[in-house]
Amino acid sequence: MSEIKIIYWSQTGNTEIMAGAVEKGVKAAGKEAKILTVGELSASELKEETVFALGCPAMGAEELEESEMEPFVQELEDFVSGKKLALFGAYGWGDGQWMRNWEDRMKAAGAEILGGEGVICNETPDDEALAACEQLGKLLAEA
Numbered sequence: 001m002s003e004i005k006i007i008y009w010s011q012t013g014n015t016e017i018m019a020g021a022v023e024k025g026v027k028a029a030g031k032e033a034k035i036l037t038v039g040e041l042s043a044s045e046l047k048e049e050t051v052f053a054l055g056c057p058a059m060g061a062e063e064l065e066e067s068e069m070e071p072f073v074q075e076l077e078d079f080v081s082g083k084k085l086a087l088f089g090a091y092g093w094g095d096g097q098w099m100r101n102w103e104d105r106m107k108a109a110g111a112e113i114l115g116g117e118g119v120i121c122n123e124t125p126d127d128e129a130l131a132a133c134e135q136l137g138k139l140l141a142e143a
Contacts, residue, residue: 003032004140005046008055009069010037014090014124015055021130022053022088025137033137038068043075051084051114051143053136058091062098073105081110084143086136087118096120114139 004026010016019035026033038056046052054076056069064070085106089099099118106113119136121129 003034004051004053005041005049006033006035006053006055006137007038007041007046007072008035008053008088009039009057009065010055011057011059011065012090014121015057015088017125018088018090018119018121018129018133019053019055021125021133022055022086022137022140025134025139026141027137028134029138029141031141033140038072043072046076046083047079049083051086051140053086053088053140055088056102057089058094058096058098062091062094062096062101064098064102073102077105077109080106083110084112084114084140086114086140088120088133088136089118090121090123090125092123114143 008019023033059065099120119132
């Protein structure tokens with residue numbers, strides 16, 4: 001593994017900010033990281049990866065973004081078994097149900113969720129959320 005991939009989708013920039021904090025954590029732990037938007041690669045390009053991060057905000061009725069991220073995640077479900085994932089994203093309403101659903105899907109497909117759960121924040125990431133994302137990056141580097 002030459003670099004840890006951090007793949008995200010962001011509408012307002014909040015999840016993009018979180019991706020940057022995850023990258024900072026990976027680099028602080030001495031590993032290389034590459035941030036990519038979900039449109040910059042296909043899910044199949046992750047087949048050989050053992051660890052990576054995915055970020056997506058809550059959309060609609062607490063769902064993953066449906067035109068790019070949802071199809072990407074559906075494809076991942078076919079081969080994510082045995083991989084270690086970090087999940088993160090921002091939301092503007094609700095209580096984080098989209099993240100719990102996403103965690104459940106990835107676990108059901110056989111993936112391990114680093115840290116036991118995804119990192120979420122309401123709206124713009126505050127210092128606490130950014131620190132949690134950096135910690136997530138360190139977990140990725142250690143996995």
